[in-house]
Structures are given as structure tokens and as C-alpha cells.
Amino acid sequence: AQSVTQLDSHVSVSEGTPVLLRCNYSSSYSPSLFWYVQHPNKGLQLLLKYTSAATLVKGINGFEAEFKKSETSFHLTKPSAHMSDAAEYFCVVSGIGTYKYIFGTGTRLKVLA
């Protein structure tokens, strides 16, 4: 079975400060993990994905995430927030042996000027 927990439903940061969006997962399979971003009234866009090649994954727009098996975590970070980063972020788990993608409930990121 698979599950994913996004630990914060809302996060507020000031522009120029670091972003941390937390995600914990559970998977019976070798997991593949994704972060998607959804801007208002838009579809979901892939930020980055973990595919076992490297534990530190770099994505678009300066985001990165680190896969920590011992902590079953895949937290999303960015060194310096930009106003355009304000959106909803979803952590997703899938893996070998399943076609299902399990979505977290989302974290809404607010960036303050």
C-alpha cells in the first residue's frame, strides 16, 4: 500500500527567504516520488521527480528535493522564494508495480512582499 502525507496545509514565507514544504510517504514498492505545482485555475505542472538515480533532485524554478529513505521523506525546498512561487504544491507517490499515483492533500504556499 502507498500513502503520502503533506505535513502543512498552508505555508507563508517572505519574498527572498527559504521555502520548505514537507512530505512523508509510505510505500510497499520501490517508490517514485514527484512534486507538482498548481497555479490558480491551471493544471498541474511537474516540478521534479525522484527516480532512484540520485537522492538530491533538482527541478525547475530553483526547487529541489531530497529523498531520505530512513526518514521516508521527500521535502521540497527553495533557497529564496519569489512572488511567482505562490501556488498549491502536491507531493505524489507511485512506483514499480503500480500504475496508481497517490496525491497528498496539498500545501498552499503564500509569499509575502
Place this chain on the structure above:
Amino acid sequence: GAGVSQSPSNKVTEKGKDVELRCDPISGHTALYWYRQSLGQGLEFLIYFQGNSAPDKSGLPSDRFSAERTGGSVSTLTIQRTQQEDSAVYLCASRNLIADNSYNEQFFGPGTRLTVL
């Protein structure tokens, strides 16, 4: 190349009417998913199509919901006798299955916002 497209982008209907939502996946993508996203909620899986295999309909919330995929490409999600609780954004996604059936992401369409009055 073209991404996943969905139509209409917005649909307002009266309670009890039937609606059809369309999804055009990325060309060559054999897997297609439908999800429902209610206000402030995550994504709820509805149905999965893969090639000519029988679809996984386990996420459809009631027998008022049905979907088909013609010719392995375009998909239509039909909701009969709509209810107010059907109001949501319906998202379609496609993906390309690679040899080891893993690690490849879904590509999402912009969604159809359904409002049932």
C-alpha cells in the same frame, strides 16, 4: 508538441442534466487518468485506461459516472443526472509507459470546471 487538452474549460449545468467532458491526451501516450478535484481538496482518482486493457473504474463515485476511451486516444467522462456535489474541477492526465513501467510522470490537462446549479 501539444500537451493534454480538455474541453470545455468551464461547464455550468442544472441539477439533473447530463454532461460530457472530453480529454485529448498527448499523442502516443497509452495511459490516461481522470481525477476530480473538489474545492480545497487533493486529487481523487476516478478511472484509469491503459491501451486495450479493461479500465480500472474503482474510483468512480457512483453509477452516474462513466468514461470511455475511443481508439486508444480521446476519452470522454460522462456524468448523468448531475448533482450539486458533482461540482468540481475534473482533470485528465496521460503518461507514456516505458519498458520498466516506472518513474515516468503524468502530464495534466488544464481541467474542466463543472458547476452544477
